[in-house]
Each structure stands twice: as C-alpha cells, then as structure tokens.
Amino acid sequence: MAEQKKLHYYVLFKTYTQGMMLHELLKKDGIKSRIAPAPRAIQGELGCGMSLLVEPDVVDKVRECIEKNNAEYHDIVPYETSINPGRNRFC
Amino acid sequence: MADYRKMWEELGMDLETHDQLCAVLPTAFGDVYLSQENRPEGMGFWDMVVADVHGIRPAELIEAQKNGQKVFGTFCVYVPDEVIIAANGIVTGLCGGSQFWVPDGEAVLPKSTCPLIKASVGARLGKTCPFFRIADMYVGETTCDGKKKAWEILAQDVPLHIMDMPQMKRPQDMEKWANEIKDFVKVVEDFTGNKITAENLKEAIHTINEKRKGLARVYEARKAENIPISGRDALLVSQIAFFDDPKRCAMMTNKLADELEERIKNGVSVFPAGTKRIMLTGTPMAIPNWKMHQIIETSGAAVVCEETCTGTRYFENLVDETKDNLDDMIKAIADRYMGIHCACFTPNTERVQDIIRLAKEYKVDGVIDVNLKFCTLYDVEGYTVEKALKEAGIPVLGIETDYADSDAEQLKTRIQAFIELLD
Numbered sequence: 001m002a003e004q005k006k007l008h009y010y011v012l013f014k015t016y017t018q019g020m021m022l023h024e025l026l027k028k029d030g031i032k033s034r035i036a037p038a039p040r041a042i043q044g045e046l047g048c049g050m051s052l053l054v055e056p057d058v059v060d061k062v063r064e065c066i067e068k069n070n071a072e073y074h075d076i077v078p079y080e081t082s083i084n085p086g087r088n089r090f091c
Numbered sequence: 092m093a094d095y096r097k098m099w100e101e102l103g104m105d106l107e108t109h110d111q112l113c114a115v116l117p118t119a120f121g122d123v124y125l126s127q128e129n130r131p132e133g134m135g136f137w138d139m140v141v142a143d144v145h146g147i148r149p150a151e152l153i154e155a156q157k158n159g160q161k162v163f164g165t166f167c168v169y170v171p172d173e174v175i176i177a178a179n180g181i182v183t184g185l186c187g188g189s190q191f192w193v194p195d196g197e198a199v200l201p202k203s204t205c206p207l208i209k210a211s212v213g214a215r216l217g218k219t220c221p222f223f224r225i226a227d228m229y230v231g232e233t234t235c236d237g238k239k240k241a242w243e244i245l246a247q248d249v250p251l252h253i254m255d256m257p258q259m260k261r262p263q264d265m266e267k268w269a270n271e272i273k274d275f276v277k278v279v280e281d282f283t284g285n286k287i288t289a290e291n292l293k294e295a296i297h298t299i300n301e302k303r304k305g306l307a308r309v310y311e312a313r314k315a316e317n318i319p320i321s322g323r324d325a326l327l328v329s330q331i332a333f334f335d336d337p338k339r340c341a342m343m344t345n346k347l348a349d350e351l352e353e354r355i356k357n358g359v360s361v362f363p364a365g366t367k368r369i370m371l372t373g374t375p376m377a378i379p380n381w382k383m384h385q386i387i388e389t390s391g392a393a394v395v396c397e398e399t400c401t402g403t404r405y406f407e408n409l410v411d412e413t414k415d416n417l418d419d420m421i422k423a424i425a426d427r428y429m430g431i432h433c434a435c436f437t438p439n440t441e442r443v444q445d446i447i448r449l450a451k452e453y454k455v456d457g458v459i460d461v462n463l464k465f466c467t468l469y470d471v472e473g474y475t476v477e478k479a480l481k482e483a484g485i486p487v488l489g490i491e492t493d494y495a496d497s498d499a500e501q502l503k504t505r506i507q508a509f510i511e512l513l514d
Binding site for chain 2: 016019020023027034035036037038039040041043049050051053081082083084085086087088089090091
C-alpha cells in the first residue's frame with residue numbers, strides 16, 4: 001500500500017535556543033507546534049538540527065506570532081512527509 | 092542551525108555517511124514519537140535533545156574540553172560515574188543502539204557478536220558518531236566475552252581503561268570490586284590531573300544520587316493505574332540520561348515527574364482504560380533503539396517498566412551518603428554497584444527476585460523477556476527468569492531480536508497474540 005504523505009511545515013532555526021523560544025511563544029498563544037528533527041532533505045548544508053513541525057492550518061498564525069514577538073528563525077519550509085506508527089522502520 | 096558540520100569535520104567524522112544517519116532519524120522519530128497523542132509537555136526537552144542529538148551535547152563537551160575537562164566514554168552501568176565526576180571529568184554513554192553502525196562493527200567483529208557491541212565498535216571505527224570521537228578515554232568492563240575482545244580492538248584506536256568485574260558476589264568479590272574502584276580512582280586522577288578527595292567524592296556521590304532519584308520519580312509515576320507517560324517516552328528519558336549533564340538530568344526529570352504526578356492526580360492517562368501493562372526484562376536498549384517499545388505500544392499494550400540497564404538497573408539503590416573518608420566512600424560505591432544484578436554474575440537469583448518484585452510493584456499483566464541476539468548470558472538466564480515468572484503466575488513471552496527492521500512484522504504478530512492472551 002502506498003504511503004500517505006501529508007503536507008507539514010517545518011520552522012528551521014540557526015540554534016536550538018531560538019527554536020525553544022519560539023516553541024514557548026507559540027504555546028503561550030495556544031498554537032500547536034511539535035519539536036522534531038528537521039528532515040535532511042530541507043536542511044541543505046545545515047546540521048542535524050531541531051525544527052518545529054506545524055500543521056498547514058496554523059502556519060499563518062505561526063508567522064503572526066513570529067512577527068509580533070520579533071522571534072528569530074531561519075526559514076519556514078513546506079514539506080510532505082508521513083508519520084506512520086505502523087511503519088516499523090527504525091534507525 | 093549552528094555550524095555543527097564544521098564541528099563534525101574537525102572531529103574527523105565521515106560526513107557523507109553521517110548524513111545518511113541524519114536522514115533516517117526524522118522518519119523514525121516521527122513514527123515513534125510524533126505519532127503519540129497527549130504526551131507530557133515536559134518531553135519537549137528530550138525531543139529537543141534528540142532532534143539535535145549530534146549537535147547540542149557534543150558542542151557542550153567540546154567546550155568543556157577547551158576548558159581543560161576530560162570526557163570519559165562508558166558502556167556499562169557498573170562504571171562508577173561518581174569517580175569521574177569527583178575529578179571534574181565528564182561521563183558520556185557510548186552504547187550503540189542503531190543498526191546503522193552494525194556493518195562497520197562487522198568489518199572487524201564476527202557477525203555472531205551482539206548488536207550492541209557491533210554498533211559500538213562500528214560507531215567508533217566508522218567515524219559516524221561525535222560522542223565516540225569526542226571521548227578522551229573509553230572505560231570498558233569485563234561483563235561479557237564479546238566486550239572483552241572488542242576492547243582490544245578499540246584500544247588500538249583510543250585510550251581505554253578496563254575495569255575487571257567479579258563474576259560472583261562473595262565477600263572476597265566485593266572486596267575485589269572495591270579495589271578495582273580504587274585503581275580506577277588512580278587512573279582518573281592521572282588522566283585528569285585532578286586529585287579525588289573525600290570532599291569532591293562526597294559531592295559527586297550526592298550529584299549522581301540526585302540524578303537517580305529524578306529517574307526513580309519518573310518510574311514511580313508509571314506505577315499509577317492511569318499511566319501518565321508512554322513507555323517510549325520513559326525509555327527516551329532514560330536513554331538520554333546516559334549522555335546528559337547529571338545535574339541537568341536531575342532537574343529535568345524532577346520537572347517531568349512533577350507534571351506526571353499532577354497528571355495522576357487528575358486521572359490523565361496516555362492509554363485507554365484497561366490497556367494491558369507490560370514489563371520488559373533483559374538486555375539494554377541504547378539510543379535510538381525504540382523497536383520493542385514501538386511494536387508493543389502499537390499493538391494495544393503499554394510498557395510500564397524496564398528491568399534493564401537502560402531501566403531500573405540504572406537508578407535503583409543509592410550510594411550511602413553518610414561516609415566521610417575516602418576508603419569508606421569507595422566501599423559504599425562498591426556496595427551500591429554490586430547491588431546491580433546483571434546476568435554476568437553467577438548465581439544471579441537477586442535479579443529474578445527483582446523481576447518478580449517489579450512485576451508486582453508496577454502491577455503488570457505480563458512480562459516480555461527481550462534479549463539481544465548472541466547475548467549468551469541473558470539468553471541462558473532467560474530460562475530461569477521465565478520459569479520463575481510462570482511459577483509466580485505472571486504470563487511471560489521470551490523474545491530474541493536485534494536492531495534490524497526485518498523481524499518487526501513477525502514480532503508484532505507474536506506480541507499481539509501474547510497481549511490477546513492476557514485478557
């Protein structure tokens with residue numbers, strides 16, 4: 001069966017401290033974000049760093065929150081990925 | 092992101108191959124962790140650490156080295172962290188838990204070696220893990236034949252001290268172990284250039300005890316009827332504890348435990364009521380080995396306890412903090428560590444007693460005795476463990492596996508059948 005990919009947005013950062021700060025700001029505003037390793041495909045030459053995974057329906061709110069708080073980040077990248085607990089593929 | 096690539100390059104890592112590891116981590120982490128609902132907020136810290144697992148902590152260790160501190164890489168819960176911390180050294184776990192490192196290990200080891208040893212050797216020789224590059228000295232121990240011979244290979248590449256474990260727990264063995272710790276004190280003093288005193292050892296004993304208490308509180312919360320944290324999350328906390336600064340580990344685990352205790356008060360569970368409670372016993376699960384927990388928790392059960400070196404064996408029992416002179420403190424350390432019941436000892440009846448005790452404390456419906464392939468010690472002891480559990484009326488399933496994905500579907504079928512039988 002073909003895997004169902006879904007569009008997510010990944011907020012990338014220069015440092016994890018920026019990421020954790022935005023995670024807190026989003027939480028305060030009631031916007032759900034999840035801490036996740038950034039997919040290698042969207043990192044380019046950047047390291048194995050943390051990112052915030054957000055759903056498409058809140059990405060505009062995330063941008064507003066960033067602007068309102070002047071929060072630091074590197075980029076917001078749309079990326080299709082699948083989260084499949086039954087895949088049974090491990091590292 | 093921070094310029095970790097430069098850091099990895101300076102560590103002499105194989106960046107191209109390391110990129111392949113970086114590529115698979117997000118998918119596995121997504122499947123195992125992001126797929127879960129209602130996780131404790133406090134897990135954000137551990138998610139962050141894993142998301143940047145080869146960046147944040149390695150960068151801290153390198154900074155500490157620049158300030159003159161030495162990093163000791165260890166592979167076993169018998170190596171006393173207290174000694175290293177007392178000499179202002181840093182401990183980092185080095186056990187390999189990924190299939191990714193196995194082929195590089197198999198290049199120099201027989202295939203019929205346990206995956207933990209193959210992955211650990213492979214991570215060093217394949218130059219694909221920063222922790223293995225950073226550690227100034229490795230500390231091995233003689234807990235199995237595979238490791239004993241692997242140290243000889245690793246010692247050709249990195250300074251390595253070996254602690255000789257007793258195989259029995261008679262009074263003369265306890266004394267031998269205390270002497271082994273005394274020798275280790277000298278090795279650490281010489282390597283760091285720092286004297287270990289009654290004062291700094293007392294402080295180090297306290298630091299590591301506090302870390303153990305933090306982990307114990309997280310585990311204590313898992314005994315509740317409403318399970319406030321998944322087994323996968325608890326495993327991650329334990330796995331990262333081997334790498335983290337011990338004071339930060341104590342702080343973060345206590346903070347998480349506060350949240351879990353609040354969840355218990357409010358009846359919050361991450362599993363539906365009536366979910367079968369499973370305890371795992373057996374060999375350690377080094378990061379990122381999340382395989383068994385993921386299969387069990389996607390098969391309708393919850394893992395509530397691990398009687399493993401990455402579980403209760405890591406934090407149960409404290410070192411007596413009332414001693415004031417160096418010899419008494421070393422004896423207290425020796426006593427505490429000899430209270431860990433690994434299958435490398437004979438006889439090892441205390442481990443069986445621990446398993447029965449833990450099964451009752453965590454109110455488990457069944458036990459899965461899971462051992463890494465080619466681990467003769469745990470495999471042979473499995474007979475005694477399973478016999479004792481059956482006699483106690485506790486259902487048990489014995490499983491032998493490794494880090495590969497290939498047996499996952501077969502394991503799932505067996506585990507689902509076992510869980511159904513628990514009804």
